[in-house]
Amino acid sequence: MAKEQAVSRMRHAQHLDRKLPRNQIVEAALTCGFVNSPPGSWELAVRARVEAVNRSDLHRELIETKSLMQAWSLRGAPTIFPSAQAGTFLGALAARDDEVPIYAQPLSYTAKALKADRKILLEALRKACRILDGSVVVGKAQLDHVLAEAMKSYLPEAVLSQADEPSLVAKNQTLLEAAVSYLLRQCSLEGRVMMGERQKQEPVFLSPSAWFGSALDDQPQPQRIVDLFLHSYGPASAQDFARWTGCSRAQAQRLWALAATERVEVDVQGQRGWMLKADFEELNRLPQQTSAIQLLGAHDPFLDLPQRGWILPDPAAQKKVWRFVGSPGVVLQKSQIVGIWNAPVQKGKAQARITLFNALSPAERAQVCAEMRQLQEFLQRPLGTCEFLE
Known part of the structure; x- marks a missing residue:
């Protein structure tokens, strides 16, 4: 199996080769969820997959009809997914008692300073989360504080004596607030906390039952989350799945x-991986790729594929795409990254700057600028300049 065929299939699975109709935003989110970090990045991911969509459509699905929801999920990050699939994106990823929860690996140092077992802290936090059934908390730091204070009623004196000591990881944070921050992801996966509508650029937190007006149906669908991963990113391995979800090795x-x-092992030019049998059987029936230029936002789900070299062979260029902070958007041609882009706003206009890794013809460059103009229109701001940096 050629790597070009494998990447073409991933691109097809993620609706990047043929956009979905405007009324299928929920279907687009079901594919592999949209990690919404930094806030708003999910909007560009939807735009790349859904025809003629606008931000009002997204607001309607997430806030008005609530057919989408946002909660800590993949890798412990805010993730947007269909509300009906809470059992897939939440319940399935909740750790068992003998497994380290997603995002909680660094907790051990804080727990040691608190002289507390992780299970004791988590059980107290679960009880504290009940206050979110009747109250809304604005801001993540405030959420940590409110829940830490509520936890104190459920903790032994030995822990309380250390609770308000300074955090080991952040300023203006206590040890107990740090413990809350690490363990909140597990509470999210258990359906105890989620994000509501932002207020003045601040995240808002409450319980799913408060948001939806009834208990969340988050009965775990563990095989479903594996199937979604393999459909979106196969051929892949268990280690790749662990990285994508943020699960511990044991849980993964x-x-x-x-x-x-449901899967089959395949060889992609000497590299072994697993695919869903159904996807393997469809390989020869994939639609032919078009040469159209696409602009993907930073942190688009397509960029989470395990084999980065399949879409960008140059290691030096890879470092410019996958950064720890400040990742750019990418210019995609067929299934290959041919450049990166940024569009800072100056005097109310977006100033687009495109750095190319591969040469593009004048017609292709014009296509990039046309796509950039449409992208900025989606973001409801005018495009000032579209400059190519060599």
């Missing part, structure tokens, strides 16, 4: 084993 292996009968 447990979930991975559930889909054993």
